[in-house]
Amino acid sequence: MFKRIKSVFQNIASRVAEVVSTRELTEEDLRKVFSDVELSLIESDVAYDAIPLLFEELKKKLVGARVSRFSSEEAMELVKEALVDVLSRVEPKYDxxxxxxxxxxxxxxxxxxxxxxxxxxxxxxxxxxxxxxxxxxxxxxxxxxxxxxxxxxxxxxxxxxxxxxxxxxxxxxxxxxxxxxxxxxxxxxxxxxxxxxxxxxxxxxxxxxxxxxxxxxxxxxxxxxxxxxxxxxxxxxxxxxxxxxxxxxxxxxxxxxxxxxxxxxxxxxxxxxxxxxxxxxxxxxxxxxxxxxxxxxxxxxx
Ligand SMILES: Nc1nc2c(ncn2[C@@H]2O[C@H](COP(=O)(O)OP(=O)(O)OP(=O)(O)O)[C@@H](O)[C@H]2O)c(=O)[nH]1
Ligand SMILES: [Mg+2]
Structure with missing residues (x-):
């Protein structure tokens, strides 16, 4: 299940991790990551129109983030939380x-x-x-x-x-x-x-x-x-x-x-x-x- 999108997000997360373990992530860093993965996102069925909004949502959570040195796990966690925020927009309030x-x-x-x-x-x-x-x-x-x-x-x-x-x-x-x-x-x-x-x-x-x-x-x-x-x-x-x-x-x-x-x-x-x-x-x-x-x-x- 979700093989494609999984590999794209793992790529995003490890790229983010690389940066935030040494310094704060800037909007420019994230933009660079996004332009590199744009095609893979589309190939995983993320609609073209959704990409800029996805970028904005991840930006809220990730830009300015800084984790303790060499902690790629913490960075993964940050990306995951950003993803939870995005997906929560359609989560129902009731069963x-x-x-x-x-x-x-x-x-x-x-x-x-x-x-x-x-x-x-x-x-x-x-x-x-x-x-x-x-x-x-x-x-x-x-x-x-x-x-x-x-x-x-x-x-x-x-x-x-x-x-x-x-x-x-x-x-x-x-x-x-x-x-x-x-x-x-x-x-x-x-x-x-x-x-x-x-x-x-x-x-x-x-x-x-x-x-x-x-x-x-x-x-x-x-x-x-x-x-x-x-x-x-x-x-x-x-x-x-x-x-x-x-x-x-x-x-x-x-x-x-x-x-x-x-x-x-x-x-x-x-x-x-x-x-x-x-x-x-x-x-x-x-x-x-x-x-x-x-x-x-x-x-x-x-
Ligand atoms: N794997 C999987 N198959 C599903 C799922 N939901 C439906 N299907 C299958 O999709 C096929 C089509 O499902 P239907 O319920 O007949 O679809 P429908 O919308 O009623 O189709 P029409 O009446 O022709 O418009 C069937 O073979 C279902 O078993 C699901 O969640 N997972
Ligand atoms: Mg039917």
Whole structure:
């Protein structure tokens, strides 16, 4: 995991260590280090636009720093703390599932958004699993009446988890299905309604209209954008796209376990300004973890 970004940050840290063990680090020193590693940062999926901001953040912590002589460990620690600061910008204040449980909102409606294949359906199953474990009763709704097989896939998860499942005919109005599911869930005392939507490609204007309608009709308490850590730089485009299509409140970053580059989380922590409520770390239901800035910084600089 994170092999690429790891080697870039180890390089930054050792270069910083070299300086701070003899004298205070200047802005110029750091600029030099950054210009040397810029390409490697980009190759690790750190978005180009994120680099100047990353520089500014590290500058706050590192410029003027001085450690005792020959202590490269202390210098590493400084870089790690700087990284924790950066990643903390997207760390959630609450565990979402705990938050739903403690809110008085019932049923709590969440619409999940994201382009094709990022892991929406899998993540919904993971969230349902987490809700079940805290004693809540979720229902799952397939508001994807577009892609063949989408509803069956969700139905299989629902059955395995023992969670009620709502679906409509192919081509039916997803907003109407979602609304029905919500009304039904309110009557039956369910705690949360998890709404899966069709994966949207950038060019699909019709699907944008459909998404807007779902949001207008359902009035979800949360809209969560699912992003795939393997997407690379396009992740920034996806954020912009969904922001302008319907907006969203939080992100779940999937496939972190398979991410050899590692820059995606860093890019998001700089450009997103919304919390990453969970990260996906595998294909089974329990593979959903809280986003913890310190854990990730430690994985990068271990
Ligand atoms: N390794 C790993 N694989 C994941 C993770 N999350 C999802 N996947 C896999 O990614 C693939 C796509 O996941 P789906 O949940 O079907 O994605 P989707 O966004 O619903 O796709 P569409 O409905 O086609 O838009 C599946 O093979 C999942 O098992 C994760 O955190 N780690
Ligand atoms: Mg799906």
């Amino acid at each position: 979402l599932v705990e938050y739903i449980k403690s809110s008085n909102v019932k049923p709590f409606a969440i619409v999940f958004l994201g382009v094709n294949g990022v892991g929406k359906t899998t993540t919904i199953a993971k969230i349902a699993n987490r809700l079940l474990k805290t004693g809540m009763k979720p229902v799952i709704v397939a508001a994807d009446t577009f892609r063949a097989g989408a509803q069956e896939q969700l139905a299989i998860h629902a059955e395995r988890l023992g969670v009620p499942f709502f679906r409509g005919k192919y081509g039916a109005d997803p907003a109407a299905i979602a609304k029905d599911a919500l009304t039904h869930s309110a009557k039956r005392g369910f705690d949360a309604v998890l709404i899966d939507t069709a994966g949207r490609m950038h060019v699909d204007v019709d699907l944008v209209g459909e998404l807007r309608k779902i949001v207008r009709v359902v009035k979800p308490h949360l809209k969560i954008l699912i992003l795939d850590a393997l997407t690379g730089n396009d992740v920034v485009e996806q954020v912009k796209y969904f922001e302008s299509a319907v907006g969203f409140d939080a992100v779940i970053l999937t496939k972190m376990d398979a991410d050899a580059r590692g820059g995606c989380a860093l890019t998001l922590s700089i450009l997103l300004q919304k919390p990453i409520v969970y990260v996906g770390v595998g294909q089974s239901y329990d593979d959903l973890e809280l986003f913890k800035a310190r854990d990730i910084a430690e994985r990068i600089l271990s």
